[in-house]
Amino acid sequence: MSFYVTTPIYYVNAAPHLGHAYSMIAADVLARHMRQRGEDVFFLTGTDEHGEPVALAAEREGLTPRELVDRNAPRFKDLAPKLNISNDFFIRTSDPEHMAKVQEVLARVHENGHVYEGVYEGWYCPRCADFKTEAEAGEDHLCPIHRTALVREKEDNYFFRLSAFQDDLLELLDEQPDFVMPKHRYNEARTFIESGLQDVSLTRSTFTWGVPVPWDPDHVFYVWFDALLNYYTALSYAKPGEDLTDRFWPPQFHVIGKDILKFHTVFWPAMLMAAGLPLPRHVFVHGFLLMRDSGEDAELLKMSKSMGNVLDPFQIVEDFGADALRYYCMRDVSFGQDGEVSTARFAVLYESELANDFGNLASRTIAMVHRYRGGTVPPAEPDPDLAAEIDAVVADVSELLDRADLTGALDAIWQRVRRLNRYVEEQAPWVLARDDARAADLDRVLASLIGGLRVVAVVLHPWIPATVERLLGALDAPELALEGARTQAGRLGRIAKLEPLFPKPQLDPVA
Numbered sequence: 001m002s003f004y005v006t007t008p009i010y011y012v013n014a015a016p017h018l019g020h021a022y023s024m025i026a027a028d029v030l031a032r033h034m035r036q037r038g039e040d041v042f043f044l045t046g047t048d049e050h051g052e053p054v055a056l057a058a059e060r061e062g063l064t065p066r067e068l069v070d071r072n073a074p075r076f077k078d079l080a081p082k083l084n085i086s087n088d089f090f091i092r093t094s095d096p097e098h099m100a101k102v103q104e105v106l107a108r109v110h111e112n113g114h115v116y117e118g119v120y121e122g123w124y125c126p127r128c129a130d131f132k133t134e135a136e137a138g139e140d141h142l143c144p145i146h147r148t149a150l151v152r153e154k155e156d157n158y159f160f161r162l163s164a165f166q167d168d169l170l171e172l173l174d175e176q177p178d179f180v181m182p183k184h185r186y187n188e189a190r191t192f193i194e195s196g197l198q199d200v201s202l203t204r205s206t207f208t209w210g211v212p213v214p215w216d217p218d219h220v221f222y223v224w225f226d227a228l229l230n231y232y233t234a235l236s237y238a239k240p241g242e243d244l245t246d247r248f249w250p251p252q253f254h255v256i257g258k259d260i261l262k263f264h265t266v267f268w269p270a271m272l273m274a275a276g277l278p279l280p281r282h283v284f285v286h287g288f289l290l291m292r293d294s295g296e297d298a299e300l301l302k303m304s305k306s307m308g309n310v311l312d313p314f315q316i317v318e319d320f321g322a323d324a325l326r327y328y329c330m331r332d333v334s335f336g337q338d339g340e341v342s343t344a345r346f347a348v349l350y351e352s353e354l355a356n357d358f359g360n361l362a363s364r365t366i367a368m369v370h371r372y373r374g375g376t377v378p379p380a381e382p383d384p385d386l387a388a389e390i391d392a393v394v395a396d397v398s399e400l401l402d403r404a405d406l407t408g409a410l411d412a413i414w415q416r417v418r419r420l421n422r423y424v425e426e427q428a429p430w431v432l433a434r435d436d437a438r439a440a441d442l443d444r445v446l447a448s449l450i451g452g453l454r455v456v457a458v459v460l461h462p463w464i465p466a467t468v469e470r471l472l473g474a475l476d477a478p479e480l481a482l483e484g485a486r487t488q489a490g491r492l493g494r495i496a497k498l499e500p501l502f503p504k505p506q507l508d509p510v511a
């Protein structure tokens, strides 16, 4: 089976922040997990580079738009490797291949009779690159997102007949209740459609930084349609000499933030219907990670104090590694909901879960094999009850990730991490080691622990890939396929020693 997952493409004028990292990490977990299941995976991210705000920003800086986007796009392209993101391609909407394909698809929409010429007049926010309804503009005509003055714009446009797709979109939501996930976002999309759809501008004619309209070169396509089509166009040129469209289209998951819900759950499926293209299977809408500006309480750990109050993802990656950030983002706020994040909570989870629960489990298990069995895992049958409980995590995680429940899946894994820690306490290998008559029991306990640790590490790989690879390297068992993730006798032989997986970082002393 093929599995195609996308992030939003990032607006090239923005400075990368936690929100960008968040959607990249989420999509990466899904992509990595599906590869472990043996699926044929394609994972796309990239930058959104056209539109009036980019043209205006370039003008202010005395650059051409091309110079501006060439300067800014690497900020996002370089973010992916910093976060250990396994994207297969990075699309830039200024790529000529993308632009040609946008023209081809939208010409088809035009030929299919879903486009007409008219005059648009309305309230426009240059920063959103979006027109606002009278209700959104309100009496003071401010952008509800930016709180800046809206501009009254009037221009000759081509319109996309969105209103004609109202019934088709409602039918889609009836037939595919998981087209938009989670449920409260589905309801939001449904309410928007039911409130009545108006036709939308497909083109702009007051500036030129965009994809030229093939049937009228005085116009460029409205940046949202150009941007949305990245998901489709990328497949046609991501791999030199091969068109991947038939292999991967349609996507299994578009991962997006709640601020772009309307475009992805209304405009986008309507546009695909108009072009006669198959629709994506799911649009998963995640929430926002919220930060208080200041005022953390006195319980701040020393570690978090030196990091300041605002959670800076780049500082975390520098001090603790990408895995710590990846774990925290998926763990502390249920994926799909809004939630608060802070350096204090990061510090708590880093220490209690990554360093203590998981890091210590790995360290002490490996240390005991070295202390009691000279570094060779005894080929004993694992404890069957424990093995059954641990091995069930594979099916649990697969089932949860089919619904993109990234936090639930992490919780299912953590229950097993804690189960293994309890098993150490219950079995007390240090007591068994004192009694030669109980050597077989000690063999069984050590084989169970190491076998269980391996299974847990394998399923955890999508969240903290670099750490897991280090651990599996020490176990001399680098395979990541979920098929082989079972607690089995004789699975492991000689193992190496292991430095702490999540050491206390060396931070600058608190001033």
Ligand SMILES: [Zn+2]
Residues within 6 Å of the ligand: 125, 126, 127, 128, 129, 143, 144, 145, 146, 147
């Ligand atoms: Zn705005």
